[in-house]
Amino acid sequence: MxxxxxxxxxxxxxxxxxxxxxxxxxxxxxxxxxxxxxxxxxxxxxxxxxxxxxxxxxxxxxxxxxxxxxxxxxxxxxxxxQAEPMRTVIMVSKEGHCLNDLLFRWKSGLLPLDIRAIISNHREFYQLAASYNVPFHHLPVTAATKAQVEAKQLEIIQNEDAELVVLARYMQILSNDLCRALSGRAINIHHSFLPSFKGAKPYYQAHDRGVKLIGATAHYVTADLDEGPIIEQDVARVDHSKTVEDLTALGRDTESQVLARAVKWHSEHRVLLNGHKTVIFK
CATH class of the missing domain: 3.30.70.260 (ACT domain)
Structure with missing residues (x-):
């Protein structure tokens, strides 16, 4: 052929x-x-x-x-x-729904990726990484060690020659220097409540306010926190009968699906940057 x-x-x-x-x-x-x-x-x-x-x-x-x-x-x-899968490093913290979803889709042949490594500031998912035969790097982060840890993270990314870095619920704010080093090749996922419900437990805050829609946004990482070019978004409708646990579960499902679509389009070279926006040829 x-x-x-x-x-x-x-x-x-x-x-x-x-x-x-x-x-x-x-x-x-x-x-x-x-x-x-x-x-x-x-x-x-x-x-x-x-x-x-x-x-x-x-x-x-x-x-x-x-x-x-x-x-x-x-x-x-x-x-x-086209035949070359995209070399990828995934970063994650304590919430593993997006990581698990990406790994399953990758092994199922649904994402044209070559996942080279997983980096985490916690140890929760080292067994999950091992089950997929992916190297796991545990790099705890504190305010005092942030610069040294980011240098090590960047070293791993460069050693793996990664074309894509996925922040699959990695709950640390990247420095401006690391954001610039990963410009155009790092994708983040977060709930779509921003800026309404910042900080910890956004689903608790949303439930307390009686929201009718919850959602998720996947975007490129920039030095402007959570303001990078948007790749994909989705929402799910909820009502007064939903508990905090219901909102959290539905939100996690939406985050996983939105991130998977964004990663797929990027890895198929369907996303072109257009200033603060994106052009996506689906």
């Missing part, structure tokens, strides 16, 4: 961009299997994702020729081999 590649790009909008990209691939015997594009009228930017098969050129040859092709269009682009 011919190798399959995924090309993602963005550039200032102009006439003929789709024709130019498809023509470039045609000249190299590339067979387009999937294509999507979006023109952001507010910014004047053009976004495109193309999945194509090509046996005529190698990956490195395609990248070299794409560099010359993209320059006149001021394109920012990336080329990926």
């Amino acid at each position: 011919n190798p399959v590649y995924i090309l993602t790009l963005s550039c200032p909008d102009r006439l003929g961009l789709v024709h130019a990209v498809s023509g470039f691939l045609l000249e190299r015997s590339g067979n387009i299997e999937e294509a999507a594009q979006y023109n952001d009228q507010s910014t004047g930017l053009f976004f495109m994702r193309v999945q194509f098969a090509c046996a005529k050129l190698s990956f490195s040859e395609l990248k070299t020729q794409l560099t010359d092709f993209a320059a006149p269009f001021e394109m920012q682009w990336r080329l990926h081999a």
Whole structure:
């Protein structure tokens, strides 16, 4: 079978961009299997994702020729081999619902990931990690050791050559330096009550206020806490009959599903950054 590649790009909008990209691939015997594009009228930017098969050129040859092709269009682009799963590190604290869900989906072949390591500030999930044969790194964090621990975390991420870091309910605030080091490749999940119910026990606060909707948000990590570009969101309706335990269970299910979708789209190279927003080609 011919190798399959995924090309993602963005550039200032102009006439003929789709024709130019498809023509470039045609000249190299590339067979387009999937294509999507979006023109952001507010910014004047053009976004495109193309999945194509090509046996005529190698990956490195395609990248070299794409560099010359993209320059006149001021394109920012990336080329990926579809067959290569995304190297991933997961970070978690004491709540394991998202971690467990991601590991199950990965082993079931539902997520194109290569999970290289799990990092946690608690020991709760070392047996879960071992059951999936994933290395587990226990790195307790205190205010006094935060800088040293983050340096070790970054060392593990770099040693694993991770393309994606998933904060699967990792309940520590990352420093600005670590956020910058992981820019565009770290995904966080949290409940969608922010900023209404900050701090501990948000579901207790929500229950006390009698909310009718609960939800979850997956977004890229930035130095601005919980304000990174949003990838996916969802909500679930609740009523007066629901207990705090009901809200918590439903919220955890929603968090797991939202995070899994965000991770899937990112690992399939379907998410393009557009300033403080995202373009997602589902």
